[in-house]
Amino acid sequence: MKTRVFILFLILFFIVTIQLTAVYHKVSEKNLYYFTSFIAKKDNTLLIGTDESSYDPLFVINVEDIMNPQIIGEYGGFQNPKEICIIDTFIYISDDSGNLKIGNISNPDNIIFTEKNFDLAINSLKPEEPYIYLGSEQGFFVLDTSSPQDPVVIDSLDTPEIADLTLNNNTVYALTENGVYMIDISIPQEISLESVFVEDFSDPISIAYLDDHIYILGDWCHFYSYDISNIQQPTLVADRYSPGKPQNLFVKDSLLFASDPLYGVGIYDNSNPSEITLVNNYVTPREAIDCCMNKDYLFIADWSYGLEIVERNDSPNPHLIQNCFRDDLIMLDYLDWTNCIYFTDNYKGFGLFEKSDPQAMPVFPFDSTAVGSLSCYGNYVYVSYSGGILIYDCEDPLEPVLVNDYPHGINYMKVQPPYAYGTSIDRLKIYSLDDPTTPNYLGNIPINGLWDYDYDVSDSVICMYGYDSVHPYTYGLYFYNTYQSGTPAELALLELDHAIFEIKIFGSIVLAAYYNESWYGSSTGFYVINIDNPTNPTILDNITVHLDNTKLFYTGFGSIRFAKKNNTLVVADNSNNRIITYDCNDFSNLEIVDEFWWNHKTTNMNFSGNELITCNFGNGITVMDWSDMLAVDEPPILEESSCLNVFPNPTSSLTHISFNVNHQSEIKLGLYNVKGQKIISIINEVYNRGKYTIEWNVNSISDNNISQGIYFLGLEQGGVIQDVEKVIIF
DSSP: OOOOOOOBOEEOSOOOSTTTTOEEEEEEEEEOSSOEEEEEEETTEEEEEEOOTTTOOEEEEEOSSTTSOEEEEEEOOOSSOOEEEEETTEEEEEOTTSEEEEEETTSTTSOOEEEEEOOOOEEEEEEETTEEEEEETTEEEEEEOSSTTSOEEEEEEOOSOEEEEEEETTEEEEEETTEEEEEEOSSGGGOEEEEEEEOOOSSOOEEEEETTEEEEEETTTEEEEEEOSSTTSOEEEEEEEOSSOOEEEEEETTEEEEEETTTEEEEEEOSSTTSOEEEEEEOOSSOEEEEEEOSSEEEEEETTTEEEEEEEEOSOOTTEEEEEEETTOOEEEEEEETTEEEEEETTTEEEEEETTOTTSOOEEEEOOSSEEEEEEETTEEEEEETTEEEEEEOSSTTSOEEEEEEOOOOSOEEEETTEEEEEETTEEEEEEOSSTTSOEEEEEEEOTTOOSOOEEEOSSEEEEEEEOSSSTTOEEEEEEEOGGGSSOOEEEEEEESSEEEEEEEETTEEEEEEEOOSSBOOOEEEEEEEOSSTTSOEEEEEEEEEOOTTOBOOOGGGOEEEEEETTEEEEEETTTTEEEEEEOSSGGGOEEEEEEEOOSEEEEEEEETTEEEEEEETTEEEEEEOTTTSOOSSOGGGSOOSSOEEESSSBSSEEEEEEEESSSEEEEEEEEOTTSOEEEEEEEEEEOSEEEEEEEEGGGGGGGTOOSEEEEEEEEETTEEEEEEEEEEO
């Protein structure tokens, strides 16, 4: 079953300084086939260590051409390498053997390694020429590298096992489970203990010094800040929880950086040490284990992906209006609702925050630890969770009222008025919403043991991905009737060559995104499928968005997401960190209009008017102005609406029309033919803000000689046609 657990940040504040508004764009990548463990840089040479099996290769990569990094060396024989340091042209690598591997990189494509046995379990190496400060399970050691290939221990200090070290002038701060040891290294041959402050760090990870403060990662997801201006009495000034597990903390340009298996490379503001605040991050395709940087670029070792090179570009995104970040939430889904954004959090349940006040704390009207998707109908919002469906009356958007806890367990729910659909293990459940507060269970569509499925619903078709249980590993899309177009029954199976993970229906077009379901493969793209005749769906095109058949692992964060407005299709390419805009006037011949680098892993996105709202793994919610990118020459009645709904549809008599009003204004609703000519006016009056449903009898238009066929309802608000919905009259 497809898991739609998206860990999303919402740090609710505006980013102000140039450094904090930096945009991080991937400029190149290199797959390394192995799990990475550390990274270091010397001039134009990158060294990336890996830990896989007994080979554990070290890759040497030339980055003189930053857009085209080249592997110039590969060396094996390491045993779970942990850390590397560089002094002049010599590298020193620690691993589980207890030895130091030493190599001269003056000729990086032909490194000869020697070993120096210290019989130590080394966890941390920090260089300060000609010395290396070494933290190990046996304590603290100083190595003199005056003879580079034969370093010698010149002094040591008994301490508990040291997890990590950081240096500041003549002081080393050694992080242990029992606290931090502050060691005077002004005379490396005669080190002495300055002070110890005792603290229980049950899982110490990393430590960094900046401006009379030390920052510590430890205790499984805790981030500590200590004021050490009085070294004899350090003071804890911040203890924040991070849902991920940051590691390898370091300082650059007065900012804190930390690689994180979940959130990529996090950038933290320390201007107020009592509030360690994540201000930006770059999310990698897999897991960021380590990183290093120079003035212009981040170099990231991604655990099962390889190398990513990311530009630190201070030019803000020209489309960006607002970033709303908050990093103590694990968001699963979001819903843009007038002046609010509703969301579900994995731990805290259903929440909301007011868009007009991005610094406000989110509100949680109902506490639940197992919430899932969000959908809406009229004034009601539906929150799926393992025990059923929570139904909220949101007439007052800022104060949702729980009106029902409907006990039907489903995983992911979608509403296509007047019906709702929800997945549950091996079936798609269908509900009538004649009474929006009490769904009426109508039945289900068996999923025949399909796994990892996604689905979407239009007014006439249910499209679901699965595999053929009769012919295993035959992938395809299943098409079913909806209740609006007849009793649900299978219409067709369209066999495909790829496993599908995202389906979107736009009118008579289905977009089905895929990645290459292979241990070694990550080609991503999407099928364009015409369903004018859903009993005979036709593939119009297969768009390859990103291709790398050597990349380790496939992952949802190498995925594709879709949004459409008028003749503009927006695709988030998470494999290659891009946002691509297509002209989709002709879906059989999509043309790229624009693309730009995007450091967010987009998990959900939709248009709200001319604004594109994206929900992003590790980066919260962004709002971007897309008005200059939208196709404006399309007759508005060709656009199918996401908020104007007609049910039942097709219809021959009484039907219901629902629509939204964003603010008090004159509302006109008319019926148009396929040429865009207005046939009749259905509504022409002033409405207050809200959601409305009216009854309309098709028979009332008989005097206008309306024949059977396809028409469009156009909703005009404030003199501008806002939404259009196709209606079939028979």
